[in-house]
Amino acid sequence: MGKRGFIFSPGGFNSVIEELSKKYLIYAPVLKVGEGRFTDTDVVRYDFVNEVADIELEKKSDYSFKEILTPLSQTLFFFTENDVKEANIDERETLVFLRSCDLNALKRLDQIYLKNGREEDYFYARIRDKVKFVLMGCEHSYEDCFCVDMGTNRADDLDFSFSVDYIDNKFKCLLKDENLSLVFANNALKEEEVIPGFVTENDTKVKLPKDVPLSIFTSDMWDEYTARCIGCGRCNYVCPTCTCYTMQDVYYTDNGKVGERRRVNASCMVDGYTNVAGGGEYRKKHGDRMRFKTMHKIYDFRKRFGYNMCVGCGRCDTVCPEYISFSNIINKVTAEIAKTDELKEVQSEN
Numbered sequence: 001m002g003k004r005g006f007i008f009s010p011g012g013f014n015s016v017i018e019e020l021s022k023k024y025l026i027y028a029p030v031l032k033v034g035e036g037r038f039t040d041t042d043v044v045r046y047d048f049v050n051e052v053a054d055i056e057l058e059k060k061s062d063y064s065f066k067e068i069l070t071p072l073s074q075t076l077f078f079f080t081e082n083d084v085k086e087a088n089i090d091e092r093e094t095l096v097f098l099r100s101c102d103l104n105a106l107k108r109l110d111q112i113y114l115k116n117g118r119e120e121d122y123f124y125a126r127i128r129d130k131v132k133f134v135l136m137g138c139e140h141s142y143e144d145c146f147c148v149d150m151g152t153n154r155a156d157d158l159d160f161s162f163s164v165d166y167i168d169n170k171f172k173c174l175l176k177d178e179n180l181s182l183v184f185a186n187n188a189l190k191e192e193e194v195i196p197g198f199v200t201e202n203d204t205k206v207k208l209p210k211d212v213p214l215s216i217f218t219s220d221m222w223d224e225y226t227a228r229c230i231g232c233g234r235c236n237y238v239c240p241t242c243t244c245y246t247m248q249d250v251y252y253t254d255n256g257k258v259g260e261r262r263r264v265n266a267s268c269m270v271d272g273y274t275n276v277a278g279g280g281e282y283r284k285k286h287g288d289r290m291r292f293k294t295m296h297k298i299y300d301f302r303k304r305f306g307y308n309m310c311v312g313c314g315r316c317d318t319v320c321p322e323y324i325s326f327s328n329i330i331n332k333v334t335a336e337i338a339k340t341d342e343l344k345e346v347q348s349e350n
């Protein structure tokens, strides 16, 4: 794939977006005024756009892009007494604007849905095949981001169609998809080298644990979260790397033989997630759920796939109604492990 840099005026880049919107659905962060958690607060979440003015280029999105690939509720198929019919999906191609942490999160979603077993997840793959990505450069770090320590502050080597940085009233784009060369060349002010913006430092720092002793799983450090966490699951729903789902059958008839099957996002922090046949329920304490989530994000996934699941987007910190900070939890795990190591050293000296 060749790479070419283009510089656009706002009008020129808008013409590119208008032209692309004839072929693609364009899905990007949008500022939703007055739709935030509290009265008179805003929220940035993903929606379809037709022009540049609709895209929130400055603020970090509170919710992630993942809803385009793993909708909160997705009808998979309809069933009647004798037949099953797969649900239709929008056949148009989609272009998704996202930042470096989220493009790295896409790698985690693909890992789980496409490469975590003998078969690809069919319902994920059929949407994924239609989606391409636009990398939004980061000119500065945002509140709660810790992408640098998670190694997700850059995405140059990942697959995207083009990048976009809005600097000094100009749009700077690095084009990788040669199929878009004509529309870019026709609307640009000039061609010049472009490097997508990325940050090299965040205010929030994390120190990741390397080796994890079993003692961390029984540590009393998790009790704090039994007391503080209310098990609302908001942290999971905003997380670009959380992939858990559950199934729901919705019946149209009393005999339960006609209806639809839906795949619905699930949360490991919410009551009911671990319910099993026979009335069993695991991780009842919120602290145990926090331990499970934390170790999955910074240990279990890495053990299996060689890299961490968490991308350090910081959204879970921002959204938590109890002000629980995931970056703090990572640092506490590392400190707890260091304490255990020190204790072992003292014991072996004695």
Ligand code: SF4
Residues within 6 Å of the ligand: 235, 238, 239, 240, 241, 242, 297, 309, 310, 311, 312, 313, 314, 315, 316, 317, 326
């Ligand atoms: S765990 Fe939190 S910081 Fe890590 S990827 Fe998920 S939302 Fe982002």
Ligand code: SF4
Residues within 6 Å of the ligand: 228, 229, 230, 231, 232, 233, 234, 235, 236, 269, 319, 320, 321, 322, 323, 324
């Ligand atoms: S950590 Fe915060 S956002 Fe997550 S379930 Fe607990 S209270 Fe809710």
